[in-house]
Amino acid sequence: MESVGGRIADPNTGLSEVIAVGVMTPAYFGGEYGSHPGRDPERRGCPVRSIGIMGPAARFARFAGPVFTGLYAGSLLTLLVLELELRRFDGSVYTQVAQINLIGIPWLSGATLIPAMLCAALSVVVTIRRPGTAKWWALSALMLLLTVFVISSAINVQITAAEGRWTVAAPPADWAVQRDHWQVAHAIRTIAATVAFVCLNVLAVSGRRQTGKA
Incomplete structure (x- = not known):
């Protein structure tokens, strides 16, 4: 992932999607109560779990x-x-x-x-x-x-x-x-x-x- 103007862009998605740091939750990346398709923090090495509380x-x-x-x-x-x-x-x-x-x-x-x-x-x-x-x-x-x-x-x-x-x-x-x-x-x-x-x-x-x- 790369930091772009206070945001994080994921080059692995192949999209121009930019994910705001302030709204990231573990649920969005496969955390509590569900998983979001295409997001695997363990496989991609995304340090989301250490970012949010x-x-x-x-x-x-x-x-x-x-x-x-x-x-x-x-x-x-x-x-x-x-x-x-x-x-x-x-x-x-x-x-x-x-x-x-x-x-x-x-x-x-x-x-x-x-x-x-x-x-x-x-x-x-x-x-x-x-x-x-x-x-x-x-x-x-x-x-x-x-x-x-x-x-x-x-x-x-x-x-x-x-x-x-x-x-x-x-x-x-x-x-x-x-x-x-x-x-x-x-x-x-x-x-x-x-x-x-x-x-x-x-x-x-x-x-x-x-x-x-x-």
Whole structure:
């Protein structure tokens, strides 16, 4: 390749095609989530992988996205089972368990949901201009995780904060109503997070298959 006025021209193509350095991505040259015909950086010695950072970032998102989303969805599912079991107890027991959950659950949720959203967003950036279905899996996962974030912030976090101020011996008169609201919102976000986990896994599997064919 030769540098021409801040751009790179590939004499091997036999064309007058000039590839701008600023828009080169490993996906264009056979990197993540697909390969571009006629581009083989290993065979032609093109140092594209050392030029861009999208290749390592995309590989990280492809691996870490399902991991963080799976951990988050798993914690939500576990908490959902616990909440359903608590329905047969009175307000004092429910309040006590809810306040115990405040010790670690919020930290676990923040440590897994935020990275999951970032990985999904990065996957969208990597795949958005690529042909095929990869971008739709990435967009679906991101939209679902954003939905989870909105539901959590608008409903679950607010009720959880209120539960932390309840008195175990004398919970508020409407404690069952607030519990039901929390549990319905939690069930919805659990389903959304689980579907997002499936989407990111499909995206990761398709990415590995495409990379193997490159």
